[in-house]
Amino acid sequence: MKFPDAANGSATRSYPSRDLFHLLAVVVAVAAIAALYFARIVLIPFALALLFTFILTPVVRVLERVQLRRIPSTLLVVLLSVAACGAVGWMVAKQLSEVANQLPAYKSNIKARLGALHWPANQSLDSASETITEISKDLAASPIASRPAGTAAAPSTVARSASPARPVPVEVVKAPALPLESVQSVLGLLGSAMIVLVFTIFMLIRREDLRNRLISLAGEGHLHLMTRTLDDASARVSKYLLLQFVVNTCYGIFIGVCLHFIGVPGALLWGVLAGVLRFLPYIGPPLGGMIPLLLSLAVFHGWTQPLLTLALFIVTELIVSNFIEPMLYGIHTGISSLAILVAAIFWTAIWGPIGLVLSTPLTVCLLVAGRHVPRLRFLHILLGDEPVLTPSSRFYQRLLAMDHDDARLVLENHLEGQTLEDLYDSVLIPALSLAEHDRHQDRLDDASQKFICQSTRELIEELWEPRGEEAGTVSESSDAAEPSAIYLTQPARARTAPSLNILCVPARDEADELVAIMLAQVLERAGHRAQCIPVDAAGEMLAQIRAAHPDVVCISALPPFAVPHVRSLYVKLRAQEPNLRILVGLWHFSGDPLKISRRLGLTGGSQTFGTLGEFIEELKAAPTADPVPVSTY
Secondary structure, three states, X not given: OOOOOHHHHHHHHHHHHHHHHHHHHXXXXXXXXXXXXXXXXXXXXXXXXXXHHHHHHHHHHHHHHOOXXXXXXXXXXXXXXXXXXXXXXXXXXXXXXXXXXHHHHHHHHHHHHHHHOOOOOOHHHHHHHHHHHHHHHHHXXXXXXXXXXXXXXXXXXXXXXXXXXXXXOOOOOOOOOOHHHHHHHHHHHHHHHHHHHHHHHHHHHOHHHXXXXXXXXXXXXXXXXXXXXXXXXXXXXXXXXXXXXXXHHHHHHHHHHHHHHHOXXXXXXXXXXXXXXXXXXXXXXXXXXXXXXXXHHHXXXXXXXXXXXXXXXXXXXXXXXXXXXXXXXXXXXXXOHHHHHHHHHHHHHHHOHHHHHHHHHXXXXXXXXXXXXXXXXXXXXXXXXXXXXXXXXXXXXXXXXXXXXXXXXXXXXXXXXXXXXXXXXXXXXXXXXXXXXXXXXXXXXXXHHHHHHHHHHHHHHHHHHHHHOOEOOOOHHHOOOOOOOEEOOOEHHHOOOOOOEXXXXXXXXXXXXXXXXXXXXXXXXXXXXXXXOOOOOHHHHHHHHHHHOOOXXXXXXXXXXOHHHHHHHHHHHHHHOOOOEEEEEEOOOOOOHHHHHHHHOOOOOOOEEOOHHHHHHHHHHOOOOOOOOXXXX
């Protein structure tokens, strides 16, 4: 009887548990959305109160710093806020009534505007329209008109045709609202406003207590996580809402003042409306400018004032959206533009217009939770505006898709403002390391492996070609080396440090050779004479090293799969050249250098390096360091 392997059994058991977890997550998400929808009567006032709490908390803290206690500070701030909203509302209602009373006086001007907007008459189109109308009348004519001559009609039919009955139009008239219904609507709005007001006062007074209760829900083992999450969420939401309130208030004041000088009636009304509607993402600014534009068309006889009104809204919105908002609070939210749009649609579908206003603050809270809670990390990936793939991952992904042009574009974008050495260390070498991991785990087919290596080789040559215009002479030891070796030119301007003859040797495969080519290029730019030996059998490479007589040999390897080959090649090379200076490049290696050096058995002053930059710095620090002779007994 065969027993299943323990590792395979544990892996097999993990798949059902993982699927069960995903199913449970979907059920929880559906239940949460249903709860948000059906409990909106309670949740909407609570969310609005939380929104006002975030806005008013900084003001309350300022009053507390001037030795005013918590309750008086809260009541004073809330009272002043309600008074300011009431005063603005009364003035807006007054101007709205004045504008409504003046509308009949603009009736003639509106008719003239509509007449001026008509297109000139077109005879061919008019005749075609008349023809279609006549045909429609003929098709809809009574059967009596099309009856042949001499055919008698039934008496009843004649009687009905003699006195045709005209259809009576049916009109559905909605019954006027009863006074009791109007009172109930007003009382409902006032009741909702009072609930929001009470919630706001309570949250402002007991905000620390609410925070501590939320932290205690996570348990004592997650105090650090919950504290960071709540602090980050409160800081982001508070800054966003406060700055948005300031920006929209200044926006409304500026619009109102400009409309007043243009001469549009009710300038204060339209300024307040424009500032309030800007809290609605995407649709708020167009709605705020539409009514003043239509009113200017109705009031003024010429086109100057309407065009000025249109230009005012367009120019102001462009400046605020593209310059002021990103500069002030664009960095505080961290939400992508697509996520803001999707969140606006989602919350509007669940909570209506109030959900549209609350969409961005609620999405910020979800984003912060996804940033700090590991199980909710998908929210940070879906909603955030930060790149989720590193340049090396993007480059490798484009190579997996066999898209050479996009891969080159990733390198070109990353190369701006950086050196070739930084590009190799941060993009190309990590990408090749990812490819090596996938290759050894049988995730890459032969075609993908060949394309990745070939494309990377071509891109390395393309990146080096523009820097070869100031090429100097080829390495003096090229005559002694094999014809198959890859020689790189040396820029004459880089020959400032003592020049060394350096040989780059791949440890095992083509990926090691590609990094060796990069190292040779970087060494050439540093002023050394560098050449790379193509990957081959160990005996052939050792013969080329013996013939080249280098000052330094660098063994290039991508760990962890090339480590045994590095050790084998190092032992053979040390036995052949006991006094040769040998350096080992374990590229993109993040482990302990001392441990890996002992594992490789490095002796005689040999050491390992993880990046090209470290290798170059070592040559600058000890350009002519001689290794310690190796003991033979």
